[in-house]
Amino acid sequence: MSNSYRIALAGNPNTGKSTLFNALTGLRQHTGNWAGKTVSLAEGTVQHKGKTFRMVDLPGTYSLFSNSTDEEVARNYIVFEKPDVTLVVLDATSLERNFNLALQVLEMTRNVIVCINLIDEAEKQGIKINDRLLTKRLGIPVVKISARNKTGFPLLLDTIERLITGTIECHPIKTIYPDDIEEQIKKIEPQVSKLVGDRLSSRWVSLRLLDGDETLLNEIKKRMLLKGD
Ligand SMILES: Nc1nc2c(ncn2[C@@H]2O[C@H](COP(=O)(O)OP(=O)(O)OP(=O)(O)O)[C@@H](O)[C@H]2O)c(=O)[nH]1
Numbered sequence: 434m435s436n437s438y439r440i441a442l443a444g445n446p447n448t449g450k451s452t453l454f455n456a457l458t459g460l461r462q463h464t465g466n467w468a469g470k471t472v473s474l475a476e477g478t479v480q481h482k483g484k485t486f487r488m489v490d491l492p493g494t495y496s497l498f499s500n501s502t503d504e505e506v507a508r509n510y511i512v513f514e515k516p517d518v519t520l521v522v523l524d525a526t527s528l529e530r531n532f533n534l535a536l537q538v539l540e541m542t543r544n545v546i547v548c549i550n551l552i553d554e555a556e557k558q559g560i561k562i563n564d565r566l567l568t569k570r571l572g573i574p575v576v577k578i579s580a581r582n583k584t585g586f587p588l589l590l591d592t593i594e595r596l597i598t599g600t601i602e603c604h605p606i607k608t609i610y611p612d613d614i615e616e617q618i619k620k621i622e623p624q625v626s627k628l629v630g631d632r633l634s635s636r637w638v639s640l641r642l643l644d645g646d647e648t649l650l651n652e653i654k655k656r657m658l659l660k661g662d
């Protein structure tokens with residue numbers, strides 16, 4: 434399986450993750466709104482430049498804390514299953530709201546591509562998106578697509594391939610918190626780092642511990658600490 438890579442699709446509900454997944458894999462994952470909402474992890478493959486991308490369609494969530502099963506499923510997949518690339522699918526018509534989740538993902542993992550979908554709808558509404566500037570500001574690739582019209586796919590697939598092969602590298606921006614929180618992070622991060630090593634982002638785990646996220650702590654114990662590694 435050395436030529437096979439896992440690509441996770443994350444994003445807010447209704448941003449077109451399943452539409453993109455179906456268009457790329459040729460499968461029929463449920464799409465639509467509430468009734469067809471993705472609840473389990475669908476998997477399908479895409480071949481590109483001699484490589485196999487195993488796409489995993491995650492449930493749509495507004496955040497990646499421990500507020501619901503969907504959030505836990507998506508979060509656990511990204512941090513513990515470690516996909517080779519996480520594609521964060523955003524709705525071009527409500528970018529500001531959607532960026533919240535993108536920034537959360539950037540705290541969890543570095544191999545991220547932001548995929549701005551519904552570009553057809555944005556164009557209709559006169560919304561112009563400067564993908565180059567966003568790429569520069571975020572420190573990760575930003576690609577514009579329309580999953581419904583199947584536009585932007587070649588660049589998206591090339592970008593995934595270039596990230597996997599190391600032709601391009603991600604240097605995600607770091608969200609800086611108010612001084613009191615940064616102080617707390619500084620205090621606990623060294624301990625967290627001893628515990629999780631380089632398997633998880635120690636800054637991200639520290640932030641969640643400051644939140645009092647016991648569900649995550651239990652998940653870490655279950656998945657990592659009890660295995661004795
Ligand atoms: N105009 C336009 N509509 C799109 C595009 N991509 C998806 N949609 C529509 O957006 C709606 C939601 O699409 P889904 O693919 O189900 O969204 P999702 O992100 O999988 O949703 P959840 O599984 O609930 O998280 C559907 O009505 C799609 O047809 C696009 O590129 N352009």
Ligand SMILES: [Mg+2]
Nearest residue numbers: 450451470471
């Ligand atoms: Mg879906």
